[in-house]
Amino acid sequence: MKSFDTDGEFTNNYKFLIGSILPRPIAVVSTLNEDGSNNVAPFSFFTGVSAKPMIVAFCPLIRSSNGELKDTPRNIFREKEFVINFVSEPILEKINLTSTELPYGEDEFKFAGLTPIDSEVVKARRIKESLIHFECVYRDHLSYGDEPGCGQIITGEVKKVHVADHILEEGRISTDLFAPVGRGAGNDWILCNNRVQIERLMKAQIQK
Numbered sequence: 359m360k361s362f363d364t365d366g367e368f369t370n371n372y373k374f375l376i377g378s379i380l381p382r383p384i385a386v387v388s389t390l391n392e393d394g395s396n397n398v399a400p401f402s403f404f405t406g407v408s409a410k411p412m413i414v415a416f417c418p419l420i421r422s423s424n425g426e427l428k429d430t431p432r433n434i435f436r437e438k439e440f441v442i443n444f445v446s447e448p449i450l451e452k453i454n455l456t457s458t459e460l461p462y463g464e465d466e467f468k469f470a471g472l473t474p475i476d477s478e479v480v481k482a483r484r485i486k487e488s489l490i491h492f493e494c495v496y497r498d499h500l501s502y503g504d505e506p507g508c509g510q511i512i513t514g515e516v517k518k519v520h521v522a523d524h525i526l527e528e529g530r531i532s533t534d535l536f537a538p539v540g541r542g543a544g545n546d547w548i549l550c551n552n553r554v555q556i557e558r559l560m561k562a563q564i565q566k
Contacts, residue, residue, distance in 0.1 A: 368507030369422070373543070376402075381540030381548035385416045386443040386453055388474075388482050389433035391463050396474055396483055398456045398466035399430050400445070402541035403509070412516040413497060414442060421459075422506045429462055431499075431512060438496040439480035440514060443488035447537040450547060452487070479517045489525055489536060493518040 364371050376382075385404035389397045403417035418428050434440050445453050455470035467474045467483070474483035477493050484491040494514030501510040525535040533550060540548040 372507065377543040380542055384445045384539065384541055386445060386456065386485065386488065387416065387430050388441045388443060388485060389430055390437055390482050391429070391433060392436065393463055395463050396465045396467045397429050397433055398470070398472070398485065399428065400453055400457050407513060413513050414492060414494065414516060415511050415513045417509050417511050419509045420504060420506050423459065425506045431510065434496050434512060437481065439482055440494050440496070441477055441480060441482045441484050442492040442494060443485040444490040445539045446489050447539055447549060449487045450539050477518070484520065489522040490531070491520040492516045
């Protein structure tokens with residue numbers, strides 16, 4: 359087994375992160391720019407944190423290209439809100455386009471061919487083509503530096519959940535109908551079309 363120190367270039371550490379933490383769920387975060395235009399960007403350092411209150415977190419890194427804060431956290435810190443949209447197979451290529459570094463204020467909805475729809479609680483728009491939306495208000499964040507590659511944790515409290523009717527079965531989301539997509543290393547995306555079930559030896563499971 360080879361071993362590596364982590365005190366060198368951040369790009370090496372990043373490769374180990376994205377090559378090891380697999381598959382990664384994707385938060386497609388929509389926010390409002392300062393001029394009221396839409397911003398959309400995908401983040402694969404993303405997870406749930408708490409069920410009550412319902413808290414989620416994602417981790418944008420400082421841009422490696424110019425060492426600046428990305429548009430999404432800039433918008434969240436100003437507006438105190440955002441929407442997390444989820445990725446399914448039919449919209450994968452369009453979501454991939456939202457990762458393009460466009461000039462600030464240029465609308466990723468238009469660039470990627472996605473449809474903005476109004477939210478109910480926050481001002482940021484939702485992606486119509488996405489099957490699940492979380493409307494979030496900014497909760498808090500931690501920063502680990504301001505150099506290229508440095509990350510931060512941004513948490514949001516989910517105030518409203520929207521789920522497409524056709525992917526629900528007895529009130530639960532069907533993985534088969536949802537057809538979610540995860541991120542891998544490099545240009546890899548991971549489909550959830552080959553799963554196994556193993557009974558968990560717990561006294562109580564709310565996910566049954």
